[in-house]
Amino acid sequence: MATIGAVSEAAAPRDALARARQRAALIPDLLVEARRVVNTVIAGWHGRRKRGIGENFWQFRPYVDGEAIARIDWRRSARDDHTYVRDREWEAAHTVWLWADPSASMFYQSKTASVSKESRALVLALALAELFSRSGERIAWPGLTDPFSARNGAERLAAQMLHADALPPRPDLSLIKRFSDVVLISDFLDPVEETQTWLDDLAMRGVRAHLIEISDPAEEEFPYSGRTEFRDPENGLKLTAGRAEMLRADYRNLYTARREALAVWARKLGWSYTVNHTDKLASDALVRIHLAMSAGGN
């Protein structure tokens, strides 16, 4: 009987270089996939929807005391007895840090999932990169590139990734400045406390983070039964369950408790927490993350 889940890599579980190559091999396809996904998302996405510094007209609003008089739109104000201020749509360049978890556990794909978690994570990251690049944001990848602004941001990111040797499992987040957005795509399978400790730094610096949990249905449903030996793809640890189906309820409790804890913590910090299953569409997560980002901007 075939196993339920498999790790995409064949050998050398700890060989980061091999993994990088594997990832690099994925990227051209994923780039295409990311563009496709972005196209579907753009069709339903209406601008930044925010006033701010920019070129385009956004709205007229009544002048309130204290505002710079220079901002009054006299032409509009002349038409009636009120004074109006012309708001422009916010166009300030913004830095968005993207990061997809490169650890070995991300290469897991079960039979019910359409892609591996890593694949889904890269697709989402590149799709976001494409989106933000198109809207003129600066994008960056911690440990890989500094923030840059380019029309073809996704391609440049992909190129950088292709040539990177090995990516550290936990990137250095200290470069991320205040008011930046960070999109962290991972499976967040580490203990909640570890993740929180790792990200507390960001929270203290006022960075707005968006956590996307990529989850394989097999991890969530635990469809195992009978005598099963479980192997951790990251460190090769093994556990044998006599009757795996007996563990299902307890395991799922813990699994969802972890997700809940992270989600609650993120919400408390004003962050967003999005779950994307690899048997669902990537665009689901894309839409949600964009809604979260645009909503958070108000």
Place this chain on the structure above:
Amino acid sequence: MGFLPLSFAMPAVLAGLIALPVIWWLLRLTPPKPQTEAFPPLKILARVLRKEETPHQSPWWLTLLRLLMAALIIFALAQPVLNPRERVAIDGGAVAIVVDNGWASAPDWDVRVATAERMIADAEAQNAPVVLAFTADADNTAVGPFDPQEARERLNAAGARPVPVDRGSAFARVADALGQMPGATVAMLSDGLASDADEDAFATLLADAGNLIWAAPQGLAQIGLMATANEPDAFLVEATRATNDTGLRQATVAAFDDRGRRIAEAPLSFAAGEAIATAEIRVPFELRNDFNSVAVDGQLHAGAVRVLDENSRRRRVGLIAQGDGDVAQPLLSPLHYIGRALDPFADLIEPASADLASAIPQLLEQHPAMIVMADVGNLPAPAHDALVEWVEGGGTLVRFAGPRLAASEPDEDLLPVRLRTGERALGGTLSWTEPQAIAEYPEGSPFADLTPPTDVTVSRQVLAEPAADIVERSWVNLADGTPLVTGARRGEGTVALFHVAPQATWSNLPISGTFVELLRRLVQLSRNQGAAATTGADQTSLPPYRLIAADGGLVPPTPDARPLVGTDAPVTIENPPGLYGSDEGVVAHNLLPADAMLEPLARPQTPMPVTDIAYGFDRQVDLRGPLFAAALALMILDTLAVLWLGGRLRRRPRLAQAASVALAIVVLAAGPVPDAHAQENDARPGDEEAIDAISQTRIAYVLTGNSSIDAISRAGLEGLGRFLIDKTALEPGAPVGVDIAEDELAFYPLIYWPIDEGAPMPSPEALARVDAYMQEGGTVLFDTRDQFGAGFDAGAASGSTLRLREILADMSVPPLEPVPQDHVLTKTFYILPEFPGRFNGSPLWVEASQVVEETADRPVRVGDGVTPIMITANDFAGAWAVGASGAPMLPTVPADPMQRAYAYRAGVNIMMYMLTGNYKSDQVHVPSILERLGQ
């Protein structure tokens, strides 16, 4: 294995059980191979898994299962045997098997045979010759030695016999046979009952024997019936049991009639320590006469059955009178009241001759239990002597007084008391005395327990001479103390005298119920004197008639049964117990004598080695098969368990689903669920047609098979239908052609039957269906369509008419008449004087209505019901037939449009008549009814 009847053919293999711990150790070390799965959230899983011990070894129950499997296989290899039979060592080179096959061994004969068979098998194993003897067997039966095969055949051919054992004879024969083989083994399979001269017999048997094998039944449960007695108030059955059977014991004694039907029963209870008990069957005397045999329930041997002969039966009573009774005046006949009183419970015999000298010997030949002599005076000397001898031998003579007796010589032998000559009159015109009533019956009288009547008076009687014993001989006294009935013993028999005449002249006793009671009691006291007269010469040799089989049943005689000579012949092979005689009379020959004792048989004291064995079937069971089967089942279980542990059963449909599916299959297979099927399943083939036929009123026509006639019929009925729709409230559906042999006719109010002489004659079954249709209220309109085809001769008939006659010949056709002028058919819708069709002139024949007196003011004839038959020759359908355009298809003859209109009106009237019956005839009275109601 002392607690289990278990033995092993190869006990050495059991040493393999030592290997079980090794197997256990090996099994513990090899857990089932797990399924390997990559699983990223292992850290989370690890927190769960910590709670349970990670199994590195097989679960304990799986190990136990496998150990059990191994142990079962080891046990099976050791060839275990359940209930191993005991083997009997046979010394001395030969074995003599002596089997008691008397009546007491019948219930468990099979066990004895099985035990003997085992011995023969043991002898066969040791190549020893077998001497086989049965103790209830003919004297000249060979006893061997036989080879084992022949012995086995003889054993299987033998059976228990309903006779006592004769050990002496059998043992002597065995001893003879063993003479050449000293020191042989003697096996005695006894029935446990002692017989006469057992000691000598055993001494003979064991003289040359080397050792003795002794088998006796565990306990003696036999109950034997020793005697029966038909007492006045009950039928007594005396039973005995083995003397060592001392506990309280209950049994049931049942009585059976000559066809083996159980007609009475009574409990039989042995008190503790008592070997003899008596059952009382309390049933009416008449019923007791039907007893043919009595038997103890549950005792399947000949000793528990007793057959009954004439001695315990209905009594024969001879009637003698002197001088012929006047046949013209039977109430004055001396025997009339006696005969009427005795008839229900006795067989009455009357001599052919009126002459006493020949009549009495004739009667005595019939061996009657009782002879009633009504007013007989002096007897001829030979007859008198014969009668005295008969009474001495046990007969009961009842005499009645009368003028002749009163005038006769005193007769000491045949009268209980001395009589005074002449009679005494009470209450006559010359007497001061009153007619006397009957006093209380004296103590000691056979009637003592009866209630004396108060309404019986005696006005005349004969008187006894006073004597010393007159009181004890008086059975019934009058109120003044003079005896009315006296009686005395004479030898074995009884003589009784009624001091009154047997007619109602001397007293009203003969016409009272007391008379019946007294006579009946006397009959009960009497005893039949042997079998009824048989052919005389063969009196002492009676052929077997019905014999008691070994199992207690009554069977026809077996070929080896011989005629019974003498009444006290012993029960032997030649004379097994049963009934001897013929249809005319039988003698019972019963197994146990009245003094029978069932003593247990003691094992003879002998110095030689003795082995006690018990009777028993061979219940040896080889356990190898079941053990291997159990091991195989465990193996399958183990396989399933391994699959389950490995999660292989996981992807299968869930057990619950599978179970529910299986349950559903079982339920479906087991039978229909009543509710569900009550709604679905009452559809039958043909329902569609039936619903179709009855959802509209439809007129039917008979399919003749001639397509042009059928087409005209159809078109005609269609045309009539259109006319009906136009003119009336009736809207019939499309006409239906019916096949009278096949289709259901009951749906149609009217069936139009055009007679076609060319069509084949309908089968009788089809005509019967049409007949039934007509009887049940349907109407058939026969149309011969030959008004102008029959010729002009009054007697001439066309082919169609002849065919119609043929058809009607097989039906029950009511009387017919042409529609009279006042028939309701003429008024149901249109007023019509005649019923033309395509032709005109033929009357319409209908069932004749009841003739009622013609009254002028009655516009219509009354009559219930609708005529079941109408006959016309006018070809209605031809007149009605219209084509698709509505134009008539056939011309009328003569071509008169009004005739067609009248034809349609005739059709309308007929249909209205069909559907409304005599409603119209009632309707004409409405004005007068309303008038009567005062409206």
